[in-house]
Amino acid sequence: MPIKTWELDPNFKNEILNEPGGEHLTACYQCSTCTLGCPITELVPSYNPRKIIQMSLLGMRTEVLSNPDLWICAICQTCTARCPQNVVVGDVLAVMRRLAEKAEEAGEIKIESPRPLFETAFLHTVEKYGRLYDIGLAMEYYPKREGSFVAGQKAMMSDYMGFGMRMFLKGKMGPLGGHGLFKGLLASKIKQRDVMKKIFKWVEEKEKER
Amino acid sequence: MSVEKLAYYPGCPSEATALEQHMSTEAVFEKLGVELVEVEEWNCCGAAEAEDPNLVYALNARNLAIAERVNLDIMTPCSICYYNLARANNALKADEELRAEIKGIDPSLEYNGTITPKHILDVLVNDIGLEEIKSKLVKKVEVKVAPYYGCYIGRPPETAFDDPDDPVLMDQLIELIGGENVPFSTMKTKCCGGPLMMTRADLAFEMARKILDTAKNAGADCIALACPLCGMMLDAKQPDIEKALNVKFEMPIVYITQLLGLALGIEPNKLGLQKNVVGAKKILEKVV
Ligand code: SF4
Ligand code: SF4
Numbered sequence: 043m044p045i046k047t048w049e050l051d052p053n054f055k056n057e058i059l060n061e062p063g064g065e066h067l068t069a070c071y072q073c074s075t076c077t078l079g080c081p082i083t084e085l086v087p088s089y090n091p092r093k094i095i096q097m098s099l100l101g102m103r104t105e106v107l108s109n110p111d112l113w114i115c116a117i118c119q120t121c122t123a124r125c126p127q128n129v130v131v132g133d134v135l136a137v138m139r140r141l142a143e144k145a146e147e148a149g150e151i152k153i154e155s156p157r158p159l160f161e162t163a164f165l166h167t168v169e170k171y172g173r174l175y176d177i178g179l180a181m182e183y184y185p186k187r188e189g190s191f192v193a194g195q196k197a198m199m200s201d202y203m204g205f206g207m208r209m210f211l212k213g214k215m216g217p218l219g220g221h222g223l224f225k226g227l228l229a230s231k232i233k234q235r236d237v238m239k240k241i242f243k244w245v246e247e248k249e250k251e252r
Numbered sequence: 253m254s255v256e257k258l259a260y261y262p263g264c265p266s267e268a269t270a271l272e273q274h275m276s277t278e279a280v281f282e283k284l285g286v287e288l289v290e291v292e293e294w295n296c297c298g299a300a301e302a303e304d305p306n307l308v309y310a311l312n313a314r315n316l317a318i319a320e321r322v323n324l325d326i327m328t329p330c331s332i333c334y335y336n337l338a339r340a341n342n343a344l345k346a347d348e349e350l351r352a353e354i355k356g357i358d359p360s361l362e363y364n365g366t367i368t369p370k371h372i373l374d375v376l377v378n379d380i381g382l383e384e385i386k387s388k389l390v391k392k393v394e395v396k397v398a399p400y401y402g403c404y405i406g407r408p409p410e411t412a413f414d415d416p417d418d419p420v421l422m423d424q425l426i427e428l429i430g431g432e433n434v435p436f437s438t439m440k441t442k443c444c445g446g447p448l449m450m451t452r453a454d455l456a457f458e459m460a461r462k463i464l465d466t467a468k469n470a471g472a473d474c475i476a477l478a479c480p481l482c483g484m485m486l487d488a489k490q491p492d493i494e495k496a497l498n499v500k501f502e503m504p505i506v507y508i509t510q511l512l513g514l515a516l517g518i519e520p521n522k523l524g525l526q527k528n529v530v531g532a533k534k535i536l537e538k539v540v
Pocket of ligand 1: 069070071072073074075076092095124126127129131
């Protein structure tokens, strides 16, 4: 479909340039090196970071931010390492994901991927305890992803039955390892949890400033 | 030997899913006579889930500051933790304003940029050194190994400490202890899919499958690695991958510190070899 020039947002590239990690967007000269080495493109041939960058430069804001492909990047940084123009492609894609989340909050787009839910649940445990708490993460993520507590528990069980049992039997979680009765089952908490709260608050405020 | 004491940042998986990496790291460094001082009250580095660089900088300013207060370089056995510590260190060192602003969040985040974050492979090979390690070896580990590096060791360039396309640090350690590196260059630095495991398991499984498949076809007895997320994907999830894709690998996955520990004569249980999900004790037959 041809681009409708009157629907383009010439300011979109500046939005990206202003975010930490997005500073080098305009250096892209469309050589495709990023895409040729990408392990996701290898599996999903339509996945194309070069094209996403070009669309941003053109100002195709809604198309870019609602592109589900943003959420299948494995953040492996192969593209970043190989880009001859130092666009830092991996970080640029991370900027787009953050802008997409903001756009969703503003009601402009809808994100189908559960990845923002996962990342949020992960970071919630860090904010609360100072460290990742796998079980707390799963208890928040699955019900949100599935849309209800019961469906969430079911999905969690089917993903975790085998894995959880393995962790238990190997003594990595639970009493069998001799590392403490509740190893891995209860959250490992740091004392300075108030500092974690302050850090997350600062990050949120910084984001609003931009 | 140039290094006697280091601050040790174990990272979140060390407490559960990668317990064996933590155990073998401590045992190996004790044997090598390098003291590890655990970063007191360390916090999560943000892993792959903290996508806002400011969050990564602030979270790791705290970890770096704790190590700085005891005046020690900080070492981690996790590639993602290393990447986050190192990029936070770079950003904070370069930007006085950012340092001041982060210190403003809480005084415990005051970091002056006087220490260096290091990945365990870098410390072993470049700081302690192959000669020094060699002088302490008591056994030969005659296994065929597929050395798997994954991400954040050779890339991105701002934090890399090995070659982006053909890294060698782990290869060198494997040769040193009497092992054989099987041809594996096509997979050495491919992503394991770990970051997609919880949201696109189908893609993650396919990425891991390629790595396991290549190692198997190259005749490897095991895959060696140096990152707990790769360990989670290739070891802990291997039975799930086998089931979902209807394949059989039964490929032992070991941390490089576990292999090195065996060559240093450390007891297998102290290296956590009973904790690897895919039976890793098979390789003991090849330790002479
Ligand atoms: S490799 Fe760099 S310059 Fe080439 S298309 Fe990708 S981002 Fe643009
Ligand atoms: S960081 Fe994302 S886009 Fe870049 S090579 Fe890896 S998967 Fe592909």
